[in-house]
Amino acid sequence: xxxxxxxxxxxxxxxxxxxxxxxxxxxxxxxxxxxxxxxxxxxxxxxxxxxxxxxxxxxxxxxxxxxxxxxxxxxxxxxxxxxxxxxxxxxxxxxxxxxxxxxxxxxxxxxxxxxxxxxxxxxxxxxxxxxxxxxxxxxxxxxxxxxxxxxxxxxxxxxxxxxxxxxx
Amino acid sequence: xxxxxxxxxxxxxxxxxxxxxxxxxxxxxxxxxxxxxxxxxxxxxxxxxxxxxxxxxxxxxxxxxxxxxxxxxxxxxxxxxxxxxxxxxxxxxxxxxxxxxxxxxxxxxxxxxxxxxxxxxxxxxxxxxxxxxxxxxxxxxxxxxxxxxxxxxxxxxxxxxxxxxxxxxxxxxxxxxxxxxxxxxxxxxxxxxxxxxxxxxxxxxxxxxxxxxxxxxxxxxxxxxxxxxxxxxxxxxxxxxxxxxxxxxxxxxxxxxxxxxxxxxxxxxxxxxxxxxxxxxxxxxxxxxxxxxxxxxxxxxxxxxxxxxxxxxxxxxxxxxxxxxxxxxxxxxxxxxxxxxxxxxxxxxxxxxxxxxxxxxxxxxxxxxxxxxxxxxxxxxxxxxxxxxxxxxxxxxxxxxxxxxxxxxxxxxxxxxxxxxxxxxxxxxxxxxxxxxxxxxxxxxxxxxxxxxxxxxxxxxxxxxxxxxxxxxxxxxxxxxxxxxxxxxxxxxxxxxxxxxxxxxxxxxxxxxxxxxxxxxxxxxxxxxxxxxxxxxxxxxxxxxxxxxxxxxxxxxxxxx
Numbered sequence: 105x106x107x108x109x110x111x112x113x114x115x116x117x118x119x120x121x122x123x124x125x126x127x128x129x130x131x132x133x134x135x136x137x138x139x140x141x142x143x144x145x146x147x148x149x150x151x152x153x154x155x156x157x158x159x160x161x162x163x164x165x166x167x168x169x170x171x172x173x174x175x176x177x178x179x180x181x182x183x184x185x186x187x188x189x190x191x192x193x194x195x196x197x198x199x200x201x202x203x204x205x206x207x208x209x210x211x212x213x214x215x216x217x218x219x220x221x222x223x224x225x226x227x228x229x230x231x232x233x234x235x236x237x238x239x240x241x242x243x244x245x246x247x248x249x250x251x252x253x254x255x256x257x258x259x260x261x262x263x264x265x266x267x268x269x270x271x272x
Numbered sequence: 273x274x275x276x277x278x279x280x281x282x283x284x285x286x287x288x289x290x291x292x293x294x295x296x297x298x299x300x301x302x303x304x305x306x307x308x309x310x311x312x313x314x315x316x317x318x319x320x321x322x323x324x325x326x327x328x329x330x331x332x333x334x335x336x337x338x339x340x341x342x343x344x345x346x347x348x349x350x351x352x353x354x355x356x357x358x359x360x361x362x363x364x365x366x367x368x369x370x371x372x373x374x375x376x377x378x379x380x381x382x383x384x385x386x387x388x389x390x391x392x393x394x395x396x397x398x399x400x401x402x403x404x405x406x407x408x409x410x411x412x413x414x415x416x417x418x419x420x421x422x423x424x425x426x427x428x429x430x431x432x433x434x435x436x437x438x439x440x441x442x443x444x445x446x447x448x449x450x451x452x453x454x455x456x457x458x459x460x461x462x463x464x465x466x467x468x469x470x471x472x473x474x475x476x477x478x479x480x481x482x483x484x485x486x487x488x489x490x491x492x493x494x495x496x497x498x499x500x501x502x503x504x505x506x507x508x509x510x511x512x513x514x515x516x517x518x519x520x521x522x523x524x525x526x527x528x529x530x531x532x533x534x535x536x537x538x539x540x541x542x543x544x545x546x547x548x549x550x551x552x553x554x555x556x557x558x559x560x561x562x563x564x565x566x567x568x569x570x571x572x573x574x575x576x577x578x579x580x581x582x583x584x585x586x587x588x589x590x591x592x593x594x595x596x597x598x599x600x601x602x603x604x605x606x607x608x609x610x611x612x613x614x615x616x617x618x619x620x621x622x623x624x625x626x627x628x629x630x631x632x633x634x635x636x637x638x639x640x641x642x643x644x645x646x647x648x649x650x651x652x653x654x655x656x657x658x659x660x661x662x663x664x665x666x667x668x669x670x671x672x673x674x675x676x677x678x679x680x681x682x683x684x685x686x687x688x689x690x691x692x693x694x695x696x697x698x699x700x701x702x703x704x705x706x707x708x709x710x711x712x713x714x715x716x717x718x719x720x721x722x723x724x725x726x727x728x729x730x731x732x733x734x735x736x737x738x739x740x741x742x743x744x745x746x747x748x749x750x751x752x753x754x755x756x757x758x759x760x761x762x763x764x765x766x767x768x769x770x771x772x773x774x775x776x777x778x779x780x781x782x783x784x785x786x787x788x789x790x791x792x793x794x795x796x797x798x799x800x801x802x803x804x805x806x807x808x809x810x811x812x813x814x815x816x817x818x819x820x821x822x823x824x825x826x827x828x829x830x831x832x833x
Contacts, residue, residue, distance in 0.1 A: 113310060117303040125299035129288050130281070135297055136680065140657060143302040143664060147309055177653075196281040205289075212289040231287075231294040259283045259290075266286070 116156055117146050120166055123204030127167050130193050131174055132185060141177070145170040163204070167197070200270065207270060215265035223258045230255060305664030364413040364431065364442055367391040369747055370819050371408030373400045373420070394428055394445070401425045402452070406815070409747065413442050415475050416458025417746075424452025429470065444474035538633070542625045542648050544655045550608030551626060554601050560630025562597040563714060564700060569594065570712050571703040577780050610662060611720070612675050612824070619720040621658065621685045625651035628689070628701055628715065635700045643692050650692070654685040670803055671824040675724060676796045679717050683793075686716055711786045721792045726825045727785060729832040733774055736829045737766030744806075748816045757810055765802040766829075770794060774831055787828055796826040 124145055128138035148169050156162050171190060178184035200208050216224060222244060229235045229243055241251045291297040368391070375398060394400075394412070402408040402420040410418045420426070427450055432443040448470045456463040459476025538560070540551035569590055576583045602614055611617035625647050632638050639647060658681055665674055690698060701715040710722040730736040741762040745755045773791050781787075803820060806812075812820065 113307050114303040117306050118301065121302055122299035126288065130284060136684070139300045139302065140660065142300070143305055143309075144660065146302065146306045150306065150310055192281050196285060200282070200285055208285065209289050209292065212286065213293055216293065227290060228294055231290040232296070234295070259286050262286050262290075263282050 111150075111154065111156060113146075113150060116150075116162070119159065120163055120204075121146070123163060123201070124166050124170050126201065126205045127193075127197060128170055128174060130197065131171065131190070133174060137177075141170055141173050144173055148173065160202075167194075200266075208266060211266040211269040212262060214269065215262050218265060219258060219261070223254055226251060226254055227258055302664070304666055304668070308666050309660075309663045363393040363395045364415075364445060365391050366394045366413070367411040367825075369409040369411055369417070371406045371420075372403050373408050373410065374403075375400055396428050396431055399425060399427045399450070412445060412473055415442060415445065415473055416456060416461070418473060419455040419457070421453045424454055425450035426454065432472075432474075444472045446470060446472045538630055540622075540626045541629050541644065542622060542651045544622050544652050547609060547622055547655070550604060551622060553604045553608075554623075554626070556626055556630040557634075558597055559601060559627050560632075560634040562594050563627060563631040564634040566591070566594040567701060567703055567706070567714060570714065571705045574705045574709075574712055574781070574786075577784055577786070580780055610658065612671075612678055613720075613723050615720045615723055616675075616678060619682055619717065621651045621654040621682070621689075624686070624715060625689065628693075628697075631701055632697055635697075637694075637696050637700065639697070646692050647689065650685065650688055654681060657681060668821065670800060670807075670821050672796060672800050672803060672826070675824055675826075676793070676800055679720060679793060679796075682717050682720060708789045709781060709786045710789060710792060711784070712781075713789070716789070717793075718789050721787075721789055721826070724824055724826050725785070725787055725792050725828060727782065727787050727828040727830050729778065729830045731832050733766040733769050733829060734763070737763045740766075740827060748812070748819055750810065750812070750816065754810050754812075758806060761802060761805050761809060764805075765798060769798060769829060774829060776831070778830055778832070782830060787830075792826055792828055795828045799826060 121142055125138050125142045128141050129135070133141060145166055149166060175184070175190075216227070219227070226240055226244060229240045235243070237248045237251045237255075240246075240255075241248045244251065246254070288297075375392070400410075400420075402422055402424045407422055408420045408424075410420070412418055426447045428445060429448050430446040432446070434441050434443045447465075449465045449467050451467050453464070453466040454471075456465070456471060456473050457476075458474065461474060461476030463471055465471040538555075538557040540548075540554065540556055543551070569587065573583050573587060573591060576587070598618070602618075605623060606614040606617045609617040609620045609623055611620050617623065629639060629644075629647070658678070661677055661681060662674075690702065693701075702713075706712045706714070706718075707716055708718060710718045710725050713719055728736070728739075730739065738759075741755075741759040744750075744762065745758055748758075750758055773794055776788075776791065803823065807817065807820060
C-alpha cells in the first residue's frame with residue numbers, strides 16, 4: 105500500500121476559496137465578513153485530519169462548515185437566516201453553481217451584452233459606482249420609481265437569460 | 273452595497289454576479305493566511321499542548337523605545353499651536369525611514385523601531401546608534417534626511433530655535449559623530465561627517481527639498497506643532513518614570529494602582545481571554561471621567577477652529593491636561609493590547625467598550641443589562657476577528673494593508689457599538705462636530721489614524737505625484753530604469769486619485785492637521801494599490817521590498833488654494 109501524498113494546503117484553498125466566498129455572500133455575508141468566514145472555514149477543516157479525496161465532496165463539506173460558522177456568528181442576531189432560506193440557497197447553489205459559480209458568471213457576462221444601453225448604464229451606475237436610485241435617476245434623466253422598475257426588470261431579464269444559457 | 277429587500281435567491285445570485293463583473297468585487301486569496309495560521313497553530317500546539325481556541329491571542333509587544341515613540345504621537349495633541357513652552361521642553365520628532373536605530377538609555381542601548389513605522393523625540397544629550405548590518409535613514413523634523421552608515425553613533429549637542437510670534441521653529445540640530453559616518457541632505461544642502469566631526473543639521477532651500485514640505489512657512493508651523501507634541505511626550509515620559517509623584521495622576525508604572533496602593537475602583541466590565549490581565553490594570557474610572565470631560569472641550573475647540581478664532585490658552589491647556597490623563601494609562605494599554613501604535617491599542621474594541629462603559633458611568637447614564645450583554649458580545653466578536661486578522665499576516669504583508677484592515681475592522685465595530693446606544697449616551701462619547709476627523713475624534717478611528725496621517729498641500733495632483741515619486745525613488749534607492757517605472761506608477765495613482773477628494777476645500781481644521789477620516793482611508797486604499805503595483809511590477813532587492821512593505825504613513829494629498 106502506498107502512503108497518501110501530503111496535503112497541499114495552499115492548492116486546496118486556492119481551488120475552493122472562490123466558491124466558498126460566493127456561497128457565503130449568497131447566504132447574506134458582506135464581502136469582508138465572507139472573507140473572514142472563508143478563512144475560518146478552511147482553518148476549521150484543516151486543523152483536523154482531512155482527506156481531500158474528491159473535489160465535489162470536499163466542496164460540499166467546506167460549504168457545510170461555512171454555513172455552520174455563519175449560523176454560529178448570527179445565532180444571537182434578530183435577522184439570523186432561517187432554515188428554509190438556507191435550504192433554498194443550497195438548492196439554488198446545486199442548480200446554478202455546482203461548478204463554483206463560474207458558468208453562471210460567464211452566462212451573466214454574455215447576457216449583459218444583450219441589454220439595452222440605458223439599462224446597462226443603469227446597472228453600471230448601481231454596481232460599478234455604487235450609486236443610489238436618486239443619483240441614477242438624475243444621471244439617466246428618469247424618475248426614481250422608473251429606475252427601481254428598470255433595475256428590477258433588468259435583473260429578472262438577466263435571470264431568464266442565464267437560465268436559458270445554462271439549461272442542459 | 274445595500275441589496276433590495278426580499279430578493280429571491282436567483283436574483284440574489286444575479287446581483288452578486290453583477291457586483292463581481294461590474295463592481296470589481298472578487299473573492300480574496302486567503303491561502304497564504306491559512307497556511308501561516310496553520311503553521312502558527314501547529315507550532316503553538318507543539319510548544320504548549322493546549323487547545324488552540326483557548327490560547328492567548330497574539331499580543332503586541334512594544335519596546336521601551338517603541339512606547340516612548342508611540343506615546344509621543346498618541347491620542348490628540350496635533351493642533352496646539354499656541355501654547356508656549358520652555359527651552360527645556362524643546363525636542364524634535366524623528367521618523368525612521370529606513371533601517372533601525374537604538375537609543376542610549378539607562379546605561380544600555382534600547383529598542384530598534386522597524387523602518388518606516390515609528391517616530392520618536394530627540395532631545396539635547398540623546399545618543400543614537402545605527403545597526404551593524406544596515407544603514408539607517410532618519411527624517412529630522414522638517415529639516416531634512418540624515419543617513420547613518422552602519423554602526424554610526426551620534427550625540428545631540430544643541431538645537432537652534434528661531435523664535436517668532438507665538439512660538440518657535442527649529443532652525444538646526446548640532447550633532448557630534450562619535451563613531452562611523454553620516455550624510456545630511458536638506459534641499460540644496462548636502463554634508464558629510466565622520467567620527468570626531470561635529471555637524472549642524474540645517475535646513476536647505478525648501479524649493480529643492482525632496483521631502484513633502486511645500487514651504488518654509490508650513491515647515492515652521494509644523495515645527496511649532498511638533499514642539500508642543502514634544503511637550504506632551506515629555507510629560508508622559510516624566511509620568512512613566514515617576515518623576516511627578518504627588519501630582520494628580522498616578523505615575524505610569526503605577527497605572528494599575530491608586531495613590532494609596534489600592535486597585536482602581538472600577539473593574540473592566542468587558543472581558544476577552546488573553547487581555548483580561550491587562551484590562552484589570554487600567555484605571556477605568558479615570559478613562560471614563562476623562563472622556564466625559566474631554567468630549568465637550570474638544571467640541572468647543574472644533575467650533576472655535578471652524579470659526580477661525582484662536583483657541584484660548586486656557587482651553588488648549590485643558591485639552592493637554594486631560595490628554596495627559598489618557599497618556600498615564602498608555603504604559604499599560606500600549607504594552608498589552610494589540611494595535612498599530614499606541615493609538616491603535618487605545619482604539620481596540622475591548623478598550624473602547626470598557627472606556628464607553630466607564631464614560632457612561634461617569635455621566636450617570638449607565639448601560640442597561642441588555643446593552644451590556646450586547647456590548648460584551650460585540651467587543652469579544654471583534655477582538656476575535658482582530659486576532660484572526662493579525663494571525664493571517666506574513667512578512668510579505670504590507671504594513672499599510674495591516675493598518676487599513678485594522679481600521680476597517682474598527683469602523684465596523686464602532687458602527688455596531690454606536691447602534692447599541694441611545695441618543696444621550698451617543699452624545700456623551702461622540703459629538704457630531706468631532707466625529708470623523710483625525711486628531712480630534714476620541715471614540716472612532718480618527719484617533720487611530722492620526723499618527724499615520726501625512727497631509728501635504730500641493731497645487732496639483734501631478735505635482736504631488738512628482739514629489740512622491742522623487743521621495744520614493746530616494747528612499748528606496750532604486751535604479752534609474754526602475755525610477756522611470758516607479759514614476760509611471762505613481763503618476764497613474766495621481767491621475768486616478770478621486771477628484772471629489774482632491775477638490776475638497778481646505779478647511780481651517782485641515783490646516784490644523786485634522787483630516788476627514790473618509791479622506792484618509794480613501795487615500796490609504798489608493799496608496800496600498802500603488803504599493804502593490806510597485807511590488808508586483810518592479811524587480812526590487814529584498815531590502816527595497818522590505819522598506820516598501822514597511823511603509824505605513826498615509827500620504828493625503830490636499831489641494832493648495
